[in-house]
Amino acid sequence: MRLNALLSLFLSSISSVHSILADEAYHIDYHHALLGIPQAETTFFHQPSASSNASLLYTISEKAIIGAVNPKDGSVVWRQSLADPLPEPASVVEEAVKLPDEEQQKALRSIGPAKAGLLAEEGSGFVVSYYGSAVSAWDAMNGKLAWQRLMPQGQHVKSALLIPSGRDTSSSSAVDVLVLHGTEGGTVTRLDASSGAVVWEYEDRSGASPRYLASTKNSIYYVSEQSAVLAANSMKIVSLDTENGREDKGHVLKVDEVVTVTSCPNAAFISGHGRSPRSMKVNVLGSDKVNTLNLERSNDGEIEAVSILPGCGDSSPSHILVHVQTRDGAWAEVFNIDSESAEVRKAYSLPYLKAKDAFAVSIIDGKPHFTRITDVEIELYSFASGIVVARWPRNQPSFGGPGHAQAEVVLRGQSNYAIRISEVATGGEWTLMRNGELVWSRPEMLAHVVAAAWVDDVSGEALAHELDFEGHENPLRAYTHRLKRHLRDLEYLPAWLQQLPSSVTSGLLTSKAETEKGLLGHKLLVVATSTGQHVALDPAKAGAIKWKRLAQAASDEARAVSLYVHDGVVTSYVDRLGIMTINATDGRDISFDQSDAHFTGVIIAPGPVAPVAYRISRDGQPNTTAISDVARDGTYLVTRSASGQEVQGWMVGRSNIKLWTFSSAAGSRITNVVARPAHDPVSSIGKVLGDRSVLYKYLSPNLVLITSTKRDSFTIYLLDSITGTILYSATHQDADTSSPIPSVLSENWFTYSFFGTSDAKSPSKCHQLVIVELYESPIPNDRGPLGSSSANYSSFSPGSITKPHTITQSFVITQPISHMSVTQTAQGITSRQLLCTLPDLNAIIAIPRYLLDPRRPVDRDPTREEIEEGLFRYSPVLDLDPKFFLSHSREVVGIQKIISAPTLLESTSLVFGFGGLDVFGTRVTPSKAFDVLGKGFNKLALIGTVAALGLGTAVLAPMVRRKAVERGWRL
Amino acid sequence: MRVSLFAAAALMLQDVHAEVTILPQLQSVDIFYQLMRSSPDDKGSLLAFVKYNVSSLESTLLSYSPPATSDTATELGTSHPLFRISTNTPDGSTTVTSLSTFSPTYTQTLTLHLRDDDLVFAASISAEPLVLSPPTPQDPKTSLKVVVVRPQPAPTPKLNVRKPVVVDADGKEVPQEPEVEKTLFQKYWWALALVAVLALAGGGDK
The missing domain is CATH 1.20.5 (Single alpha-helices involved in coiled-coils or other helix-helix interfaces)
Incomplete structure (x- = not known):
């Protein structure tokens, strides 16, 4: 113990100058810079500059991130967030501090959800995006914002198009942007694409709700839906003059539920079908004629989904491909559209396949070609005949089946086709294939990670069990057991002898990195997304994906997931879906227990035989997953109701008893509840002062820290989790409670950060970091009331709950912190670091704990004894030294949670951040790598x-x- | 101008005064105890009735009736029956204590936590071993200490104190007169005095 204390004292004194060295950056850390899962309509190949043939892949993802990806290696060229801030993942919305008040909610309902769109014209040098109420033009090469135009009164953009400007291209852009916005009666605005200036505006005063825009070479069509009172499901189509936006003519059309509007240079058309369609209605805009297309085939299942892909060539007629999906298979129908007669005629059908597939349209020499992608092969159909002109086998099936795809086809000579396909699989993986060969894949599903857990290497555990057995048996039986074990081991001897020479040579020649991997332990990281994917990442191999699994019966709906790893088996509790168990080493499913139980979280409690999972319902009630499975008697849980009104203390076991409740008063909400980490070893029970006396730490395993917020103030409560007694409480007035107030509790201290007034007297506000240290008594060498009590006592015995002595300090920080965590090491000897997410800088930092010592002398220099303790003068502003940045020069966007795990080396702690968008991992050595030989060795x-x-x-x-x-x- | 200022000040004072009189200085709270395994609709028994002053946080215990320590334990046959301590405050919290807390060999402390609206939202009872004399049957009221607490004022950054900068009409900083330097004599008079004393004292050697 004393040795530990001395060692930790020594470590805390040497830790003052740690940083990430240049040769460690990009070697010890890994980062998946993600965009989110690309959307079908907003993903395409596009040539950013007219001078070069090279194209980039552009997308707007469902996370509302616009970005460009290099098709050669899958690296992000640039990315920008359209939504500000990043949209919250649906499963953590309940925990989010922010709840829009009624007015905001009402406003949100009236304008509807934000719609995203991405437009590009060859050779223009920019891409135009719309999202929410903003239309923005971005430089296609570097993603710099060229201009942005916000719609009046926050009205959402419904649709936008690019049309030829018809002006002199030397002075302005060759295209203009046509924007439709508004709620009751739409406005069509034509913007100059080079500056965003308004060319003309057309206002519809009829009160119909605007829906779509379409354009052909000659005219613009504005489609609005008539109010349901007048005529249900009827669309009004108005054609506008491209030059001045004046209304030409209009007509009303009756359509079905699902409507799509497609524009081609020759013809624009509107199509509609019911929920489970047998046929489809198509109208070429500008004419009154409605064509009914039969989609049914004999002896196939019910049609589940219909999607339309336009194949607009330069010449008339235009083509559309209707992709029809049933439960088991899919096929496609191709139609010709004659813009003159406004007739739609069936050309041919593409064969039915009993598999999931995706279609892509690419134009070769002005003629559309259709690419069909299945899990086994890629087929290219010529538009004219509908026959396969090229076929490539696929070397790898897609993750969860093909979702949507974009193809770039090149024709060399007469019939030598080369194809490049960007495919987004149902499982969320974005891949690029060149002639069927996988070039790269981007794990975009990781943008939805909501839970992560470390998997320990379990290979050594079998031996540990046997040795344990031998230690507890009588000598004779232990001896025979040992003999048997050695005899069994003999069978591995020849193999071991065989590889002995190679292991000796490789032992001599292994690189430092490989040796380190052995020392850190072969840990895997299993992450689960809100949409049902389970992925294992290897931190030792730059976060490479080891295996991936899509949950059975998964859907797009976001769900709460809780992961638990035990003995090499990952148990995943998915809200309203069930319990999945997966082998952690290879990702194979072991079992799937379907249940529609609804929960907000899962707590694993020790049971008499195996650990027991308790599902926490919305009101905070813990329920076991199986009735017979109950935790050991005398197990205590703390839960929070989803509404944030109550924190409850439970005693579970054969019967569940609610022991205590902590309620927030009317008008306030409990936003955060934290406890000490499950693995939080303490190496020293006291703090040795300069005069060799000891301040004893207040070390209770049963502490919970509760943040209760009001409109402009918040209170921090420290509770004993067994009895519900309040041990410490402090109120901050005039604080911003709309932004998160992260907090962390470890060892004998806790910290939290917020934005608020620095002084009760001054109105100026700043970001603050508060640290509170808990001691048993204010007097050194005195253990207070705890000193007299016996070594073992219950939380319920009288005199056991004592209030800690607190030493507090507050620091001004220059950046807001959105999430906090603390490093963990095997023994807790290494000094700790506070891991924080800085959302404004897109960075993760590690603040050394010694900087936050609340005993730093204020307004005076430290005395000799204080210097000996490692204390130095307090300065109100805590500078975020560039050396603290774990993410160094990387842009780590949207990290919402950081977890940490110990390694086999005491000096080293693994860190992993995930949540909003990116995932980032590294390892930290808060007291330097004192147990590893240096690079000079x-x-x-x-x-x-x-x-x-x-x-x-x-x-x-x-x-x-x-x-x-x-x-x-x-x- | 000055008159109006005075008037405003007077008004403000009056306001403050009015507020103070409107606010009830004295509040009271009922503390209940309830056996943990009892039925949920059991209201519990009154443990204490306390009046407290919201500004000075002084309190008076008006009634106190702790559960009987010996007979309850034998009745239930368990060693430490648990009790839930609650208050009559709406949206109040509860805490847990065991019967042994009420043992006469301990002094009990009832801690009442106040909320922003000056109501007691949580009450907890703790005990410390009696330091003095063996327990003598006495009035239980005298053995209960009542403490009323509010959340502590939270720590704030200790900003550096600098004298406010004085600016003139143009916004330029008016240089403040530096502290008048002491003259040499003012600083070192004691040295001169020492020399003088030495000179005087050491004079008569011849």
Whole structure:
């Protein structure tokens, strides 16, 4: 104990200058810079500059991130967030501090959900996006914002198009942007794409709700839905003059539920079908004629989904491909559209396949070609005949089946086709294939990670069990058991002897990185997304994906997931879906227990045989997953109701008893409840002061820290989790409670951060970081009331709950912190670091704990004894030193949770951040890598020196002996 | 101008005064105890009735009736029956204590936590071993200490104190007169005095 204390004192004194060294950056850390799962309508290949043939892949993802990806290697060229801030993942919305008040909610309902769209025109040099109420133009090469135009009164953009400007292209852009916005009666605005200036505006005063825009070479069509009172499901189509936006003519059309509007240079058309369609209605805009297309095929299942892909060539007629999906298979129908007669005729059908597939349209020499992608092969159909002109086998099936795809086809010579396909799988993986060969894949599903857990290497555990058995048996039985074990081990001897020479040579030549991997332990990281994917990442291999699994019966709906890893088995509790168990090493499903139980979280409690999972319902009630499975008697849980009104203390076991409740008063909400980490070892029970006296730490395993917020103030409560007694409480007035107030509790201290007034007297506000340390008594060498009590006592015995002595300090920080965590090491000897997410800088930092010492002397220099303790003068502003940045020069966007795990090395802690968008992992050594040989150590040189010395001794020894003998005879 | 200022000040004072008189200085709270395994609709028994002053946080215990320590334990046959301590405040919290807390060999402390609206939202009872004399049957009221607490004022950054900068009409900083330097004599008079004393005292050697 004392040694530990001394060691930790020593470590805390040397830890003052740690940073990430240049040669460690990009080697010890890994980062998946993600965009989110790309959406079908907003993903395409596009040439950013007219001078080059090289194209980039552009997308707007469902996370409302616009970005460009290099098709060669899958790296992000640029990315920007359209939504500000990033949209919250649905499953953590309940926990989010922010709840829009009624007015905001009402406003949100009236304008509807934000719609995203991405437009690009070859050779224009920019891409235009719309999301929410903003239309923005971005430089296609570097993602710089060229201009942005916000719609009046926050009205959402419903649709936008690019049309040829018809102006002189030397002075302005060759295209203009046409925007439709509004709620009751839409407005069509034509914007100059080079500046965003308004060219003309058309206002519809009829009160119909605007829906779509469409355009052909000659005219613009504005489609609005008539109010349901007048005529249900009827669309009014108005054609506008491209030059001045004046209304030409209009007509009303009756359509079905699901409507799509498609624009081609020759013809624009509107199509509609019911929920489970047998046929489809298509109308070429500008004419009154409605064509009914039959989609049914004999002896197939009910049609589940219909999607339309336009194949607009330059020449008339235009083509559309209707992709029809049933439960088991899919096929496609191709139609020709004659813009003159406004007739739609069926050309041919593409064959039915009993598999999931995706279609892509690409134009070769002005003629559309259709690409069909299945899990086994890629087929390219010529538009004219509907026959396969090229076929490539796929070397790898897609993750969860093909979702949607974009194709770029090149024709060399007569019939030599080359194809590049960007495919977004149902499982959320974005891949690029060149002629069927996988070029790269981006794990975009990781943008939805809501839970993560570390998997320990379990290979050594079997031996540990056997040794444990031998230690607890009588000597004779233990001896026979040991003999048997050694006999069993003999069977591995030949193999071991065989690989002995290679292991010796490889042991000499292994790089430092590989040795380190062995020392850190072969940990895997299993993450689960809100949409049902389970992925294992290997932190030792730059976060490479080891295996991935899509949950059975998964859907797009976001769900709460809780992961638990035990003995190499990952148990995943998915809200309203069930319990999945997966083998952690290879990702194979072990079992799936379907249940529609609804929960907000899962707590794993120790049971009499195996750990027991308790599902926490919305009101905070813990329920076991199986009735017979109950936790050991005397297990205590703390739960929070989803509404944030109550924190409850429970005693579970054969019967569940609600022990205590902590309620927030009317008008306030409990936003955060934290406890000490499950693995939080303490190496020293006291703090040695400069005069060799000891301040004893208040170390209770049963502490919960509760943040209760009001409109403009919040209170921090520290509770004993067994009895519900309030141990400490402090109120901050005039604080911003709309932004998160992260907090963390570890060892004998807790910290939290917020934005609020720095002083009760001054109105100025700043970001603050508050630290509170808990001690048993204010007097050194005194344990207060705890000193007199016996070593073992219950939380319920009188006199056991004592209030801690608190030492507090507050610091001004220059950046807001959105999430906090603390590093964990195996023994807790290494000093700790506070891990924080800085959302404004897109960074993760580690603040050394010694900087936050609340005992730092204020307004005076430290005394000799304080210097000996490692204390230095308090400064109100805590500078975020660039050395603290774990993410160094990386842009780590949207991290909402950071977890940490110990390694086999005491000095080193693994860190992993996930949540909003990116995932980031690294390892930290808060007290430097004191148990690892430095880079200067050369194993080969050491062995060489020893060998040379041995050789020298062997050569010299006979010579010296002979000399000694000769000297003896001479006398 | 000055008159109006005075008037405003007077008004403000009056306001403050009015507020103070409107606010009830004295509040009271009922503390209940209830056996943990009892039925949920059991209201519990009155443990204490306390009046307290919201500004000075002084309190008076008006009634106190702790559960009987010996007979309850034998009745239930368990060693430490648990009790839930609650208050009559709406949206109040509860805490847990065991019967042994009420043992006469301990002094009990009832801690009442106040909320923003000056109501007691949580009450907890703790005990410390009696330091003095063996327990003598006495009035239980005298053995209960009542403490009323509010959340502590939270720590704030200790900003550096600098004298406010004085600016003139143009916004330029008016240089403040530096502290008048002491003259050499003012600083070192004691040295001169010492020399003088030495000179005087060491004079008569011849």
